[in-house]
Amino acid sequence: PLLAERWGDNPPDSCRYAEHRLGRLLYAMALLEICPRFESWTSRGAGRKRKLSLFEGVEEKKLSGKVKLVTNPYTNTPYSERYFEILEKRKTLPVWQQKDRFVDILSKNQIMIVVGDTGSGKTTQIPQFVVEAGYATNRKQVACTQPRRVAATSVSRRVADEMDVMIGAEVGYSIRFEDCCGRKTILKYLTDGMLLKEAKTDPLLERYNVIILDEAHERTLSTDVLFGLLKRILNCRPDLKLVVMSATLESKKFQGYFNGAPVLRVPGRLHPVDIFYSEFPEKNYFEAAIRTVVQIHACEPPGDILLFLTGEEEIEDACMKIRNGIRNFGDHIGPVKVLPLYSSLPPTVQHRIFESAPPPQKEGGPPGRKIVISTNIAETSLTIDGIVYVVDPGFSKQKLYNPRIRQESLLVCPISKASAEQRAGRAGRTQPGKCFRLYTVESFQDQLPSQTLPEILRSNLANVVLTLKKVGIDDLVHFDFMDPPAPETLMRALEQLNYLGAMDDDGNLTEMGMLMSEFPLDPQMSKMLVVSPKFNCSHEILSITAMLSVPNCFLRPREARKAADEAKARFAHVDGDHLTLLNIYHAYKENEEDPSWCCENFLNIRALQSAANVRSQLLGIMNRHNLKISSTQFTHPNYYPNIRKAIVTGYFMQVAHLEQSGHYLTVKDNLMVHLHPSTCLDHKPQWVLYGELVLDSTERSSIRMVTDVKGDWLIDLASQYYDMLNFPQCEARRALMRVYEKRGRGI
Ligand code: CDP
Ligand code: MG
Numbered sequence: 001p002l003l004a005e006r007w008g009d010n011p012p013d014s015c016r017y018a019e020h021r022l023g024r025l026l027y028a029m030a031l032l033e034i035c036p037r038f039e040s041w042t043s044r045g046a047g048r049k050r051k052l053s054l055f056e057g058v059e060e061k062k063l064s065g066k067v068k069l070v071t072n073p074y075t076n077t078p079y080s081e082r083y084f085e086i087l088e089k090r091k092t093l094p095v096w097q098q099k100d101r102f103v104d105i106l107s108k109n110q111i112m113i114v115v116g117d118t119g120s121g122k123t124t125q126i127p128q129f130v131v132e133a134g135y136a137t138n139r140k141q142v143a144c145t146q147p148r149r150v151a152a153t154s155v156s157r158r159v160a161d162e163m164d165v166m167i168g169a170e171v172g173y174s175i176r177f178e179d180c181c182g183r184k185t186i187l188k189y190l191t192d193g194m195l196l197k198e199a200k201t202d203p204l205l206e207r208y209n210v211i212i213l214d215e216a217h218e219r220t221l222s223t224d225v226l227f228g229l230l231k232r233i234l235n236c237r238p239d240l241k242l243v244v245m246s247a248t249l250e251s252k253k254f255q256g257y258f259n260g261a262p263v264l265r266v267p268g269r270l271h272p273v274d275i276f277y278s279e280f281p282e283k284n285y286f287e288a289a290i291r292t293v294v295q296i297h298a299c300e301p302p303g304d305i306l307l308f309l310t311g312e313e314e315i316e317d318a319c320m321k322i323r324n325g326i327r328n329f330g331d332h333i334g335p336v337k338v339l340p341l342y343s344s345l346p347p348t349v350q351h352r353i354f355e356s357a358p359p360p361q362k363e364g365g366p367p368g369r370k371i372v373i374s375t376n377i378a379e380t381s382l383t384i385d386g387i388v389y390v391v392d393p394g395f396s397k398q399k400l401y402n403p404r405i406r407q408e409s410l411l412v413c414p415i416s417k418a419s420a421e422q423r424a425g426r427a428g429r430t431q432p433g434k435c436f437r438l439y440t441v442e443s444f445q446d447q448l449p450s451q452t453l454p455e456i457l458r459s460n461l462a463n464v465v466l467t468l469k470k471v472g473i474d475d476l477v478h479f480d481f482m483d484p485p486a487p488e489t490l491m492r493a494l495e496q497l498n499y500l501g502a503m504d505d506d507g508n509l510t511e512m513g514m515l516m517s518e519f520p521l522d523p524q525m526s527k528m529l530v531v532s533p534k535f536n537c538s539h540e541i542l543s544i545t546a547m548l549s550v551p552n553c554f555l556r557p558r559e560a561r562k563a564a565d566e567a568k569a570r571f572a573h574v575d576g577d578h579l580t581l582l583n584i585y586h587a588y589k590e591n592e593e594d595p596s597w598c599c600e601n602f603l604n605i606r607a608l609q610s611a612a613n614v615r616s617q618l619l620g621i622m623n624r625h626n627l628k629i630s631s632t633q634f635t636h637p638n639y640y641p642n643i644r645k646a647i648v649t650g651y652f653m654q655v656a657h658l659e660q661s662g663h664y665l666t667v668k669d670n671l672m673v674h675l676h677p678s679t680c681l682d683h684k685p686q687w688v689l690y691g692e693l694v695l696d697s698t699e700r701s702s703i704r705m706v707t708d709v710k711g712d713w714l715i716d717l718a719s720q721y722y723d724m725l726n727f728p729q730c731e732a733r734r735a736l737m738r739v740y741e742k743r744g745r746g747i
Contacts, residue, residue, distance in 0.1 A: 074163060074170045083164040090162060093121030094266050102126065102264055103133045106210075106241060110234055111258050114245045116266030118422065119383040119429050122245045123155050123214055124162065127187055130210050135241070136186035140209040145192040147220040149175040150343050150350060151381040156180075156189035163187075176520050177549075177614050192222035196229070197520055200470045204233055210241045215380060216254070217246040217418075219454035219482075225464055227257070228480045229471065247380045248418055250451070257482050271428035273390075277441040285393035288438045290318060292391050294325040296436070297369055298333050303388025303433070304357055304370040306378060306426055310397045310412050315340045315373045322371060334358075334366035341374035341382075344551045346606060353384050379422050383429065390427040390435040392420060394448070400458045403488045405669045406496070406653070407693050408460045416452040420444065454483050461485055461493040462523045466502060469509045470517040499653060499721050500527050518621055521545065528650030529618065533628035535646040537639075540582055540631060542622070544643070546615035547581040548691065548705070553607040554678075564602040571601075572680035575640060576688070576707030578647055580680045585611060645717060648709050651689045652718035656703060657732035658686050664703070666693070667732050676704040686735065687711055711739045 072079050090096060095116060105112050116122050127144040136142050146152040156173035165171055172181030174190040176197075181188055190198075192213070199205055211230065213223060230242055244258065251263055282288040286309070293307055309315050319338045326336050335358045341350060358368035372384055376396045396415050401408045415423075420437065427433025437444065456464075465476060473479055476490060497503040500523055502513030509517070512530060519526035525545050532541035547553065556564045571587065573579035588608045591597035598605040622629060632639045656664040656673055662684075664673050673693065675681060681688070691705025714722045715736060724740070727733045 072164050074165050079164050082161065086162050090121070090125065093125060094268060095121035095125045098264060098266055099125075099129050102129055105262050105264055106130065106133070106135075106243065109262055110238070110240070111242045111244070111261040113251070113254055113258065113261050113263045114243060114266065115251060115263060116245075116247070117268030117270060118247045118380045118425065119385075120266045120268055122247075122266070123151070124159055126243065126245060127189075127212055128159065128163065130212070130243070131187050135210045137209065139207075141185060141207055142187050142210045142212070143195060143205075143208050144187070144189050144212040144214055145195050145223065145226070146189060146381065147192055147215050147218045147223060148343065148377055148381050149191055150345075150377055151215070152189045152191050153180075153347060154350065154382060159187065159189070177610070177617055192220055192226055193520075196222045196225060196467055199226075199229060200467060200517060203471050204237055205230075205240070206237075208240065210243065212243040212245060214245045215247070216244045217248050218380070219452070219456070221455040221459050221464065224454055224456045224482055225468070227482050229468075229473075231258070231480055232473075247422065253482070270425055271430070271432045273424050273428040273433045273435050275424055275435045275437060277437050277444065278439055281440055281443065282393075282438050285395060285438050286314065286318070289391055289393050290321045290325060292436050292438065293322050293371060296389050296391070297326055297336060297371070298329060300389060300434070302357075302367045302369065303431070304372065304384070304386045305389040305391065306384065306387045307371070307373045307391040308379070308393065308396070308423055309373055309375065310395055311375060312340075312342045312344060315342055315375070318373050322373070331361055331365070335361050335368040336371055337368070338371045338373065341372055341377055343375070343377065353378075353382070356386070376419075378426065379419060384426075386430055387426050388431060388433045390423055390433065391438065392423045392435060393438040394420065394443070398452070398458070399455060401460050401489065403460075403486065403492045405666075405671055406460070406492055407671075409693065409695055411695065414448055417444070417448045417450045419452060420448060456481065456485050457483060457489075459485075459489075460496075461489055462496045465490070465493040465497060466509075466513065466517050466523055469503070469513065474507070496653065497523060499718070500524070500650070502527070515625060515627075518625060519618065521549065521618075524650040524654070525549075526650075528646050529622070530627065531649045532646045533630060535642040535649075536630050536632045537642045537646055538622065538627065538629050538631075540643045541646050542615050542618055542629075543585040543611075544578050544582050544647070545618060546611040547585055548578075549614050550607045550610040551604070553581075553584065553604045553611070555602045555604050557602075560602070567600075567602040568680070572682075573640075574682065574708075575644060576681050577679055577691075577705045578707045579640060579643065582643070584608075588612075644707055644709060645713055647707060648689060648713050648717050651691070652714060652721055654690050654693070655709065655714065656688050656690060657730075657735060658684055658688075659731050664688065665730065665732065666703075668728060670728070670730060671701055674700060674702045675706055676702040678704060679706045681706055681708065683708075685709075687714065711736055715739055 070079050071077065072083070102114070114122055114126060123144070127142055130142050146155065152173045152175050156171055157167050160167040160171040163171060168180045168182055169184045171187045172185040174181055174188060174194045176191065176193060195211070205211065213226060213230070216223060234240055234242060244254065244261070255261060255263060278288070289307055289309065293305055296305055307318065309318055319340050323336070323338050326333065337355065337358045339352050341353050353372050355370070357370040360367050370386065372378065372387070378384060394415055395412050396419065397410050398413045399408060400411055424435035427435050468476060468479065494503065494507065497513065498505065502510060502516050502523060504510050515530045516523055516526040519529060521529070525548065528541055529538070529545055532538040554564070554568055571580055571583045573583055584603065585608070588598070588603070598608065619629065632642050655667045657667055659665055664675070665671065666673055675684070675688070676694065685708035687709045688703070688706045689709045690703035693701055693703055695701050722736060724733065724737065727736070
């Protein structure tokens, strides 16, 4: 009723937008990027190495006679040579000139906004200014949020270098399932999602003196929720300061929202960028992109190239094709270094984008070139110096949510004008550049939206609602969102949590909800974990959850697809993909010591290592909350059914029924779906539970991560949802009715 009171019959446009966007989608990607792989970090080893080089630097300086015996206040050791080298670079950043003004404004205001072009030094310098100005005292830290994990880890390492300290000591980072901070940490880079998670246990974020929300223009779901949350916290904590930083900003909107906070504008130092458009629409942006990159390398003067593509698979494919394309020219053209950049890439490989271009093959030969092929990460989060050419096909992968069918999917969508401008800007960092847009000028003007829609308007909000409830915000309708989500989306979230038993009918968090919110997982997943002890299978559900939380572990190289599929088939479980994941996890643990095992079985070792890491962290949370860790005897006939039942308690809203026509229809929403070809199921069960619903290029929906379940279980384990009084007439309903009748139970 409150929602109706607020919006009545006129919900904001955002509500309708998701569907509109779905209609216009170009093609859908089946691949969901879930979360990055985690790199283990051994502080001891890193520390020893670092210390050595510190002293080496001092020795050298003494020898060269230019001794600058300045002591690093954080470590009480002399600064290394590298420190001074980087310092010179830092001094050239536009933000450096604004240091005094920044500190002055910060001291006089509780909230301030910093706007400056990408690469002007906001992310690396501003947090250091805050620390140097003395705000990291009383054991209270300075936090700087990043929407992307890659940015949080890479920038914190850079800043640790700039401050000449070890990563994990004075400067640290924290991302989901990986915390690299210590007792000494005063400056912490963390994902916005992690700060939100911290708010669940520390509602006033009391461990911080200053919070910097970086990349605010990206308007990620977590950043938007933090906006509202921090506004409330600031009211209760006059000692806390907030800095909102952004590359481009609808300044008026932000200023209005943040109570008229002062804006510090950092003048950019961009060189002019010539923009070229395709004359005719490109039929295939991928092929056009490869062609353009190869042409630039063959014909244009020196300077590195940045190509924007949408995801891992596409990027790896492009890397190979570009290398091949350039190889065909022989040594008429210079050598290239083709480097991918996407979130699930191992950090060491990610870091290669900062390497310089390769030298000419022979003296006086044509110059080498670096070619970076990246997702949106390189649009604003990471700055690669030396880029002169940008190739922009005009697409990015975006999350969309359709509340009507409760479907969230990642789709390749046209980017916004604002994004296109940002991408072009990347070409003019060090000298005048060129940007090749692989779309027509008419498309740019008429078809691209001016701004990307904030993520909060295109997401399932169940997790957000759970978090806000946990933090103690009861009135979600009047929560101060910068852009309030569609009422239908909020309603769907409340409904989902209610069915999961996380919220009661009055909208209060239940004990189950409290427990669920302790896990950094989607509500369905945390539900199945919390109930798993009841089914005597918490060991197994932990492993499955961990496997679901890391990137896809199956490798399927183009040249060895058949062998890879055969390897996968060896792990297949007849009852579906969740149990197949369990088989793989068990087999991995048995063969952990054998270095070639993963490779022989076409499995991604990093994904499996992360799964083991994630599992042990989830186990820690289970133990802290006294959730019993147990297993059914493997030989017991209920070993597998128990696991499948536990999965049903989380995912009962994601079930499809096999119709007489041979098609699957999703329960209640009646969307026609197909089993995704990646499934291990070799038969078509009457009821299947699915982990994801994906649209593909033909706009055909398919379901992935599928498990065979029973009609009986649905009725028993989710009676509220499978209540016949609220069930539309359909074959699934008739099938369930038969189950009820067979049991001789009334309805
Ligand atoms: O945040 P903003 O885009 O304003 O700039 P920044 O990320 O602080 O980058 C400032 C400078 O630091 C750029 O020249 C980057 O190339 C450099 N940087 C780097 O060398 N290594 C990193 N990991 C991050 C930044
Ligand atoms: Mg930045």
